[in-house]
Each structure stands twice: as structure tokens, then as C-alpha cells.
Amino acid sequence: DIYSIGSIWYTLLCNQPPAGSNFMNLLSDQGVNRNVLEIIEKCLNPIENRYNDCNELLKDIEKCS
Numbered sequence: 001d002i003y004s005i006g007s008i009w010y011t012l013l014c015n016q017p018p019a020g021s022n023f024m025n026l027l028s029d030q031g032v033n034r035n036v037l038e039i040i041e042k043c044l045n046p047i048e049n050r051y052n053d054c055n056e057l058l059k060d061i062e063k064c065s
Helices: 002-014 023-029 034-044 054-064
Strands: none
């Protein structure tokens, strides 16, 4: 699911799973691209604020390349 994609992506970048209220600051401190941060954050949002499907997520990922 979308949350799992965001969680795995975050874990790969930070070497730890997302947890706590300031977990996005870890990525920001490591110099991760702002667009990538926004995508990961949207994946990890509560379900009503996540991507509707993987196609929508893929479109945002393609914009970053």
C-alpha cells in the first residue's frame, strides 16, 4: 500500500523507520530534495490525505526526475 512505500523509502534514506512527530526533519537535515520530502510525507499521511492510488504517486515521482 501507499503507506508502506513511504515507510520503506524513508527507512532506506534514514536507516530507521519513521516514528515520532519530527521524523521528516531527519530527511530534511540530510539534504533530501524538498519534492521527495513532500512525496514521502504524503505517503505517510493519514489515509484520507494520502495518494489515491499508485498512478498518482508515480506522476509525482516522475516530476522529480
